[in-house]
Amino acid sequence: VHKKQPTLLTQPNVIQPNFNPNLTQANFNPTQPNPTQFLGRLSSQTRPLANPQFANEPSLSPYLKDHIRIYTPLSHCPMARRMWNAARFAASSLTRSTRRFSTAIPGPCIVHKRGADILHDPWFNKDTGFPLTERDRLGLRGLLPPRVISFEQQYARFMESYRSLEKNTKGQPEGVVALAKWRILNRLHDRNETLYYRVLIDNIQDFAPVIYTPTVGLVCQNYSGLFRRPRGMYFSAKDKGEMMSMIYNWPAHQVDMIVLTDGSRILGLGDLGVQGIGIPIGKLDMYVAAAGINPQRILPVMLDVGTNNQKLLEDHLGLRQRRLEGEEYISIVDEFMEAVHTRWPKAIVQFEDFQMKWAFETLQRYRKRFCTFNDDIQGTAGVALAGLLGAVRAQGRPLADFVKQKIVVVGAGSAGLGVLNMAVQAVARMAGNGEAAAKYHFFLIDKDGLVTKERKNLDPMAAPFAKEPGAIDGLMEGASLVEVVKKVKPMCFLVCLELVVLQAMRESDSAKPAIFAMSNPTMNAECTAEDAFKHAGENIVFGSGSPFDNVDLGNGKVGHVNQANNMYLFPGIGLGALLAGARLISDGMLQAASECLASYITDEDIRQGILYPSIHSIRHLTVEVGAAVLRAAVAEELAEGHCEVGPRELMNMSKEETLEYVTRNMWFPVYSPLVHEK
Missing domain, CATH: 3.40.50.10380 (Malic enzyme, N-terminal domain)
Structure with missing residues (x-):
């Protein structure tokens, strides 16, 4: 048959509102029930239409809006438009109340494909996981083997294949193994995104280095040869x-x-x-x-x-x-x-x-x-600042002492300058003085040595951090890295290049100096964790942009390695800005993200030299960071709201409600029932 399904108005299980759906501006009657009253009567009938527990499903809002739209036509009618706006506000409360619906069945997903087209679409493909009823509904009968394999069985089979690959490639060159792991994950990604992301979420510690740094660098270098599917x-x-x-x-x-x-x-x-x-x-x-x-x-x-x-x-x-x-x-x-x-x-x-x-x-x-940001400048800076704040705690000092830290940054690129800018802003805010005074304890070194105001062709972005020649311990333009380290005795050091520099760090004024080797992938790291602990001393705090194993220091001691990677921040920055409906991403939002990351680590971990959380907890961390970014956006009046939740409701949320709001709006991979629609 080619008939359309009955409209909502003709369904007997829906209470009809007491006004004409064909009202126009000429015959509109303002004495009709207001939208809140109307929604109150309608709510008991609309709750079963979609499962609000799965807020990521596109089904809830369209259903709700469509139902309201049937009764509140807007054509050329100012009063109707005002009622519709009021209805949308009331709808947000209705939507949130329905999120308490107890069933665990995911809401349906509307698809506009049938047959083999669905099998070739990784967004919707379930491989052998399509139930028989769904195969009938979508024209898949005969296109798949008859046995239905559950999601859990598919998951277990993939993990078995992956572990078998690990076993079979043992002893082969590291690059060969990394690319083999990437290929098997990429094949799943190309075929079935739901299963791919579930595998990734549950095994993030194992798979993040494969789909992200450092393996992604190797993939990019060989991309033209690896290309299979756009x-x-x-x-x-x-x-x-x-x-x-x-x-x-x-x-x-x-x-x-x-x-x-x-x-x-x-x-x-x-x-x-x-x-x-x-x-x-x-x-x-x-x-x-x-x-x-x-x-x-x-x-x-x-x-x-x-x-x-x-x-x-x-x-x-x-x-x-x-x-x-x-x-x-x-x-x-x-x-x-x-x-x-x-x-x-x-x-x-x-x-x-x-x-x-x-x-x-x-x-x-x-x-x-x-609404945009640069991860290399702002994301790296945020992660580095969180590490610097953690290093202060690791040294047994109060956070207020961060304003006294002597910090040397090597590299006047986007990452190095981004770190300096954000750190200076943090010091200025904590000390309550201007940024000019805050820059006193920061030293910038590039390939030509210490950057001073005598530098010819000084980059405009580096100029604010240039020192007066000879003003500090007689350091002149182009002073070497070793000379700067020996005279300044920094407490924190971002990026180090030579073993002699690491050895010079032993003379730091800090009982627990911090070293951050931020470059990635691993082959480009400035120094290894083992070199850092060997030459700079066992009491250092070490962070790196690429993953390294912890270092055995002997006598039962362990040198903890902190991966100072942007992955701890950029997901939360994006999530918080999205759920706030932020017009732009401000410095205040980025500072909030960095400070949230710094405060996430317990005092016990800090005492052991651990500055960043385990990647196992990255999803929970991202909720915290996202909520912090959202609250900062609201405080700066940059939030315009997301979906049915407006800026006023965001403003009235407590910290706990904000965390719950962020959590319930995060997508989680499960197979949703597919419904075909032309």
Whole structure:
């Protein structure tokens, strides 16, 4: 049959409201029941229509809005529009009350495909997990083996295959093993996203190094040879003038989170051009696993403007041209940002792995116009600041002593300058004085030595941190790293390059100096954990951007290694901004995220030199960080609300209610019943 299902008005189990659904401005009667009264009568009938426990399912809000819309037509009627706005406010309370519905059955998911098309769509495919009734409903009978395999059985079978792979590749080169693990996970990702993300969430400690750093760097280097199936979108310089229409080629009607790269500075590997798409894919996998962002609402994007890597120019999947520069480059980024926010005005855009000059330029250009942030500048800075605050606690000092810490930062790139900016802001706020005074204890060193005001061609972004020559312990322009360490005796050291520098750290004024080797992947780390504990002393606090094993110091002592990785912050920053409906991501929101991470660690862990939580708890940590970011957005009046929850309701939430609100809006992978709709 080709008939449509009965409308809600003709269903006998719904109480009809006492007003005409065909009212117009001419015959509208203001004496009709107000929306709150109407919703009160309707609520008992609408509760069973969708299971609100699964807030990520798209079913609840459309059902509710459609039911209200049937009774409150808005065509050219100001009074009706006012009633609709009031109804939406009342609906948010109704929606939250229905979230207490006790059934554990996930809400249905509407699909517009049938048969083999569903099997080829990883968003909806369940492999052999489709129930027989669903196979009939979706035209899958005969397209799958007859036996239905449960979700739990599929999960167990995959894990058995993965453990078998680990056993069979034992003893092989590390890179070979890493790529083999990535391939088996990627095949599952290409086929069945629900099972993929469940496996990832439950085994995040094992799989994060495979889908994220450090393996993702190896994947990017070999991307052209590993390519099997496209993921995300690719905008190139050849698409100039077409991006506004191209953006509608993406099949999802709603996108919440976009991670964008131009491939110009992938990790510590340099210019990889279009092969850098692996970074946005890996970052968004962490958004789903840690922050519970719905995978149907994420979008990895590669902005291909060419590459200056001669080897790739000879053979890769991107444009075979030199990189665009200047106005040509920025016009491409402008067009992309306008296109994205034309279709998805609430989408958050995270800039990732842009070379330094464009990282700062794009951040300053867009952060006041769009909800966006740069993870290399702001995310790295937030994680580093949390580590620095933790190091103060590890030294047995109160947090207020952070303003007295002498900190040396090596590297005047986007990460190093980002750390300095955020740390200076924190010191200025804690000390209650200006940023100029706060910069006194910070020292910036680049490849030419100590940065002072005598430096020729001084980078404008580094200029605020340049010292007066000779003003501090006689240190002059270009003073070597070893000389600075010996004279300044820093308590915290971000990035160290030579063993002689590590040895000089023994002379620090701190009883427990902190060393952070932030570069990744592992092959690019400035020093290993073993070298740090061996040459700088057993009493140090050590953090690294890449994963290292803890170090056996003998006599039952363990040197704890802290992975100072952005994954502890960026999922929570994105989640909090999304659920707040933030207009932009402010410095205050980023500071709140960093301080939340710093306070997450217990005093007992701090005494052992542990500055960051175990990755096992990353989902719980992300709830805390997301709630902190949301509260900061509300405090700064940047929150516009999310779905049915408005800014006033966000403002009235207690801390516990905010945490509960964040938790219930996180997606979790389960097989939802699929309902076909043309």
